[in-house]
Amino acid sequence: MKKILILIFFTLILSACGQQELEEPVDWETGSFDATTQDGESWSMEEMEGKVWIADFVFTSCNTVCPPMTRNMSQLQQQMEEEGLDVEFVSFSVDPEVDDPETLKTFAESHGADLSNWTFVTGYDQETIETFAEESFHIIVDKPEGEEQVTHGTQFFLVDEEGTIKQYYSGDQDVPYEQIIEDTEIVSNN
Secondary structure (H helix, E strand, O other), X not given: OHHHHHHHHHHHHHHHHHOOOOOOOOOEEOOOOEEEEOOOOEEEHHHHOOOOEEEEEEOOOOOOOHXXXXXXXXXXXXXXXXOOOOOEEEEEEOOOOOOOHHHHHHXXXXXXXXXXXXXXXXXXXXXXXHHHHHHHHOOOEXXXXXXXXXXXXXXXXXXOOOOEEEEEEEOXXXXXXXXXXXXXHHHHHO
């Protein structure tokens, strides 16, 4: 009987170890959103249902954080592929009046994006992206009247299969690649 109890105890311990959880997930719900891709095709948040994905907010005429963020996301994309993780990437333009599909595609390709699982989106108005970013991702997006530069968050966001933002990370400096990959593995396996 003692052996059976020990066996049951170790079975419970091992099964508990198999199911990891994220530390302090934010659990923000993404709202619905319709856009146009870098290829000029219609896109909506519904296309992301059932997929784990990483999101960020950029614009093509950005002269500060967007180029390094996009290169960092490209590096993350390569590392995710090396780890065998099935992850999608979405970059939302925060300057949709300037960033037409062709401009986004050129920007993406010039910064090393593999567009087979990375979508750049535009095709909405400025107010729409500002509201969406604040309500879903809890970041400010602001393009002051008459200005060319847009103020926006520089985070990468991990989103689960149900469209819930689980965690966010620095996307411009000191990107925690290993932590993002580890968290993505946890989200993918839950």
